[in-house]
Amino acid sequence: MKTEEELGEWRRTHYSSQITPELDGKEVTIFGWVSSVRTQGGITFLIVNDKEGMFQVTTVKGKASDELVEKVGTISEHTSIGVRGIVKKIAKAPNGAEVVPSEIKVLNAAREKPSFSIFGGALPSIDKRLDIRAVDLRRDRAQALFRIQRVLLQSLREFFRENGYLEVRTPKLISTATEGGASLFSVLYYNRPSFLTQSPQLYKEELVMPFEKVYEIGPAFRAEESRTQKHLSEITSIDIEEAFVDYTDVMDTLESLIRRGAADVADRCAREFERLKRTPVELPKRFDRLTYEEVIEQIGRNREGISWGDDITGPDGEEIGRTHPGFYFITDWPTTSKPFYIKPKSAKPKVSESFDLMHGSLELASGGTRVTSKSALMKRLKEQKLKPQAFEYHLAVFDYGMPPHAGFGLGLERLMMTLTGEENIREVTLFPRDKLRLVP
Numbered sequence: 001m002k003t004e005e006e007l008g009e010w011r012r013t014h015y016s017s018q019i020t021p022e023l024d025g026k027e028v029t030i031f032g033w034v035s036s037v038r039t040q041g042g043i044t045f046l047i048v049n050d051k052e053g054m055f056q057v058t059t060v061k062g063k064a065s066d067e068l069v070e071k072v073g074t075i076s077e078h079t080s081i082g083v084r085g086i087v088k089k090i091a092k093a094p095n096g097a098e099v100v101p102s103e104i105k106v107l108n109a110a111r112e113k114p115s116f117s118i119f120g121g122a123l124p125s126i127d128k129r130l131d132i133r134a135v136d137l138r139r140d141r142a143q144a145l146f147r148i149q150r151v152l153l154q155s156l157r158e159f160f161r162e163n164g165y166l167e168v169r170t171p172k173l174i175s176t177a178t179e180g181g182a183s184l185f186s187v188l189y190y191n192r193p194s195f196l197t198q199s200p201q202l203y204k205e206e207l208v209m210p211f212e213k214v215y216e217i218g219p220a221f222r223a224e225e226s227r228t229q230k231h232l233s234e235i236t237s238i239d240i241e242e243a244f245v246d247y248t249d250v251m252d253t254l255e256s257l258i259r260r261g262a263a264d265v266a267d268r269c270a271r272e273f274e275r276l277k278r279t280p281v282e283l284p285k286r287f288d289r290l291t292y293e294e295v296i297e298q299i300g301r302n303r304e305g306i307s308w309g310d311d312i313t314g315p316d317g318e319e320i321g322r323t324h325p326g327f328y329f330i331t332d333w334p335t336t337s338k339p340f341y342i343k344p345k346s347a348k349p350k351v352s353e354s355f356d357l358m359h360g361s362l363e364l365a366s367g368g369t370r371v372t373s374k375s376a377l378m379k380r381l382k383e384q385k386l387k388p389q390a391f392e393y394h395l396a397v398f399d400y401g402m403p404p405h406a407g408f409g410l411g412l413e414r415l416m417m418t419l420t421g422e423e424n425i426r427e428v429t430l431f432p433r434d435k436l437r438l439v440p
């Protein structure tokens with residue numbers, strides 16, 4: 001029996017979801033990969049999946065040609081096949097109809113069986129699954145997650161378009177760090193040192209000069225030392241930057257963006273949430289805005305030793321997350337805890353015009369008003385022990401009337417975790433990268 005037949009002239013006429021009782025008697029050509037083979041009393045049922053769902057192919061010994069019956073008998077799970085046949089209305093089949101084949105092409109027979117069943121039952125550790133991620137992604141849950149992601153991205157882009165933001169693409173190979181030197185990946189750029197970008201920060205700021213309102217959805221790289229459920233080394237960052245506004249305005253924008261994405265996902269992905277056995281995330285009437293100072297006070301009531309200026313991490317972050325399980329902002333962080341481009345408050349420079357968007361204890365986004373004055377930016381660089389000379393190309397732009405501006409960066413994967421209830425960021429990443437993983 002041939003195990004790799006040519007596609008030849010065959011082209012799909014229908015997807016699985018279109019194989020419905022209304023097509024009864026019609027000839028169709030469909031493709032997919034076999035997810036189960038079952039023979040019972042001379043009848044072989046193949047369940048075949050394609051990107052839209054599944055269809056049943058039923059071959060009856062005695063009715064189908066001997067050659068076809070024999071061929072069907074050799075087909076194993078995961079094999080890619082093409083089926084030409086007649087649709088038959090039948091209540092018990094998926095979508096109420098099956099295909100009775102006249103011809104089957106085995107396009108590529110599966111030679112291996114994955115070490116775990118992708119069709120249900122216990123799953124091994126995520127690392128085992130990631131080793132053959134392309135097969136793992138055939139699982140129903142994974143299919144549902146990435147369909148939700150598609151709707152989310154479409155919704156976010158609609159929001160940006162409706163609100164007058166221009167989509168931009170900024171360089172990913174860069175010469176200077178923006179988010180702290182420790183998490184930088186070095187790359188040899190011809191014969192010079194360079195880095196993979198940690199965020200589009202400086203470029204998106206520069207782009208408000210010509211375009212005023214920009215957004216980017218693109219990769220960012222962080223050499224994270226710790227391997228956790230919520231950190232990756234390569235993420236997709238959703239960034240905006242806008243002229244003539246401050247951090248309070250972009251917090252409003254971020255809140256509207258999250259509301260829009262969550263509502264569209266809930267509306268358009270009811271089937272996917274059913275497949276995940278989860279319900280869409282709940283949205284409060286308004287996202288609370290707690291200042292950093294209020295949060296430190298709350299922690300200080302239960303625990304001694306925390307003082308103004310400390311970061312809110314570990315058990316402290318968990319505690320705030322327990323008392324604020326949904327979406328909320330922490331605003332007005334100490335200036336020293338934020339990058340050089342974040343603007344200190346004019347009346348109280350110890351505090352910055354900054355925010356983090358949280359969901360429970362998970363940080364989803366951070367942003368703020370930016371420093372606009374060149375001399376202030378040089379001062380901030382020096383305070384953070386960075387060399388203004390290394391940023392000369394960026395500082396130069398500030399001589400040409402850089403407008404006041406603000407923006408944020410939002411992690412797509414973390415937003416997906418929040419919207420779908422997944423606890424491991426790797427589940428919502430096609431090919432996750434972390435300290436131990438560079439393949440597949």
Ligand code: AMO
Pocket residue numbers: 179198199200201222224230231232233235237239363364365366367368407408409410411412413414
């Ligand atoms: P920040 O460094 O806070 O801010 O990053 C923004 C958001 O990106 C996500 N994120 C990550 N997600 C998973 N794994 C990681 N290793 C990781 N690192 C970051 C988080 C985080 O909130 N330039 C600023 C943004 C701005 O001010 O516009 C920045 O990069 O969801």
